[in-house]
Amino acid sequence: MAFYFALTRWTLFDSTFVGLDNFRDFLAEQNLRIGFQNTLIYAVVTSGLKVVLGLLLGVLLTSKLKLRGFLRSVVFFPVLVSTVAVGITFSALLRPDTGLVNRALALVGIDGGDWLGDATTALLSVALVDVWKGVGIATVIYIAGIMSIPPEYHQAVAVDGGGAWHRFRHVTLPLSWPATYSVIILSFIGGLRSFDLIWTMTRGGPGFTSDTIASIIYKQYQAGFFGLSTAGNVLLFLIVTAIAVPLNYFLGKRQVTA
Template identity: 85%
Template sequence: MTSSRPSTATPPEPRTAAAGRRTPRRKGRGNPYPYVFYLPAGIIYTVVFLVPTIMAFYFSMTRWTLFDSTFVGLENFTDFFAEQNLRIGFQNTLIYAVSTSGLKVVLGMALGVLLTSRLKLRGFLRSVVFFPVLVSTVAVGITFSVLLKPDTGLVNKALALVGVSGPDWLGDANTALLSVAIVDVWKGVGLATVIYIAGMMSIPRDYYQAVAVDGGGAWHRFRYVTLPLSWPATNSVIILSFIGGLRSFDLIWTMTRGGPGFTSDVIASIIYKQYQAGFFGLSTAGNVILFIVVTALVVPLTRFLSAREVPA
């Protein structure tokens, strides 16, 4: 991303200076919006993000120690899919992304409707729901892994009070991933909610009055006004939380470390495990797979969602 200014500065400029005052002075200094402004950001972006992303495609096909690499073709990728544990990670990533983004849409929309209504506690509730967004994921993960402990955990103690014996949420292969997903929703639903609130507040009052004139009730207001007109909000909640879900690592890592066994591993946690084990090529192959999964799912999804976004 280099500046094209020197090459575009046209030579005859100084001569025409006599013709008019303003333009030559302006052109003499180059464009008022010089491309040099891209330079600092561009250098950092290129060196720290773009180059590694491109190099990843090469290194994912090598056995690699950071200092030297031997080309092994697609071996890392076949390893990745041949191993049962790694395949689970692939599947889990999709389950995790779909379930978290689905729940965030449903709960975020419900909370959005609730918190744009005329509740007295609206302000308090909005703050309470939003605050977890700003708390560190590690802190949330540690706290909930304590709350979800099988015998001493608060959740199971509360369930015992009503006569239900709760499972070992994080220790059971069947519930581990979904428990983490629910905590993810707990932490992230506040963001979905404020996006919905912003969307719903911008719906003109007239539409609701029109429904009232036609004798419609609360359900009609929701079904025929709120739901269709908050589509842009739904759109961004889906995209944001779906991308976040596919890339998610920190919460899963602090709560289960991918366990028990490999049952709650996702691609991002496998990347870390392989990195820790020194398999840099394999780890990078995981990165490339994640890259392909994210692009292959998010780009068509964005197209699909924005195609449905018909301005009302």
């Protein structure tokens, strides 16, 4: 139905067929280039950090730590919290004058900036909050992948005189590829569709500097251009598909050898 209504100007009560006009008008949106660029940057940064941090935390939390179970709960806890609640909380923590982050930095002599009000830091600040909230899922996937590796491989490296780094480099890293594959796909698609955290923390600001495609679409809904925003949703679906399908194919072709 979205594909059909993208070709109309519609309200709750009627619709008028306009063909491809909505798509032409949406592609002519002056902030679309910024939104598309921000969407890609956001997806790459969040997915990349989730892969790296998820792998490191997965290795740490499958080691022989005494507080291993507690730390797993701590890492996973942010996943359970509402995204809107996380956005509101970090908006308060990152305030330039009264935020806890800048107060903590001031104690060590660092002058913190306006993290969400500065065009150069707004998008990155939201991306880091997204990583904090979502890295728990990546860690759980990595824990499952690492625990599925037969212990005989680690024992073989130890017999050959290899240490912890050799076990990680030659066993854990290559044999946890299925977990890495899953984390990349899930987090990258999630980054391309990002909206709720960005809208809660910056509303696409300052100005339009942290707008993503999803936030631009939502602004069209707010303005009452329902057909135009529906066309934007269809285009976002096509963009995600055009990126995710080849990425899935490329990553799926990788063969892992011990």
